[in-house]
Amino acid sequence: MIPLADLIDSDLLPPLLQDFERIIGLAATLDLVRAYGGLRIYIPIPARVRPDHPIAKIIGVEPLMALAEVYGAEDHFPLPKAERAILAVRNARIARAYETHKTARELAAEHHMTERQIERILAAAGVKAPVDRRQGSLF
Template identity: 30%
Template sequence: MPTPTAAVYSMDQAALPESLRELVRVLGEADALRLVGAHGGARLSVPTKDKATDVHPLCVALGKSAFDKLVAEYGGEAIDLPKADSYMRELRHEQVRQCRAQGMTIDETAEATGYTRRHVMNIMGGDGRDTFTRDMFDDVAPAPRSYAGAANDPFGLSSGR
């Protein structure tokens, strides 16, 4: 049986920070996310065209085509890459919801998205909490019981006689 894979989704670019939208415009969605996934929050120096080689770390990370686009747009500049953690997390959570909507099992969904079974169940709970385990503080505490006279009968053996 083939291994299930998560569907590829198009991102809602309006939800992205402006700097990430600009990178998506230049590089495309997949390459922009690859770049911020690896270097988000850092300042990158983009080489000029004459110093852009095939062995440059950005070329190796992005691939020749995306690297050439980056150099054409930002060559010789230092760019501050945004962190896209929260957006990436929401994108992966949406993948989980779509996999489940397509009828994939929890195990298949976990394998396809790289999450654990427990995390898939938490995401499907809707609010990020584990809805399959009872919280010991959610229930109302029972009314206090009187233990008067129970000191000599801790197991309640004499009651009801």
Template identity: 70%
Template sequence: MNDLADVIDSELLPELLRDFERLIGLPATLDLVRARGGLRIFIPTPARVTPEHALAKIIGVGALLELAKEYGGEAHFALPKAKKALMAVRNSRICNAYATHKTVRELAQEHHLTERQVERIVADAGVTAPRDRHQGSLF
């Protein structure tokens, strides 16, 4: 998911994840979202951060220590899934692929969407298929 860090608009992230981005960077934040998004998490106090901690295995000890300094010891809280930001990236990738080389059917299968959903995504973005994929004139 780290490749998303290059294309994701962090302004679309929920406030908590923007704060995580400030503390540990976008790649580590997205790794955490991928592994634990939508779940309640507990960040240990700095004294309890170890390489064996489950979150340290996801984002690294240094990143967990930074989160622990700010959020350590607080009650369990839900980690957002960043659905809006991830959907925007997915839709952008669909539009780019459609505009260059892939069909609606291929994109629907690749992204586990219906063909109608892909059609709506590209239509809403105003994207058209390349000329070589357009149907030729019948007359």
């Protein structure tokens, strides 16, 4: 499977996460979102960045230091979940899987969704049903 960072359109990220991407890169930003998305986080001042800091354990000391230089010592602030960007990637993966002959039923089970939700995603993506090569011509 292709890594999420290779598929995400960073324009879909909230402004704070776009700034984080600029500072520490998309992969580290997404690692931080996976760990703390939707929660309030605190970035320490640069002098207090240590390898055992919980955020350093996720993204590394150097990326945390880079964030600390910009966001250090601010009050706790909420880290966005990046839902719009992550849903766009999920929907693109669903559309691609459907085009390669997975059924809506299989995709619904795989993604813990209803078949109707899958059908809506496919319709929004403009995906047509794959041609069933097993059925011969009717005429």
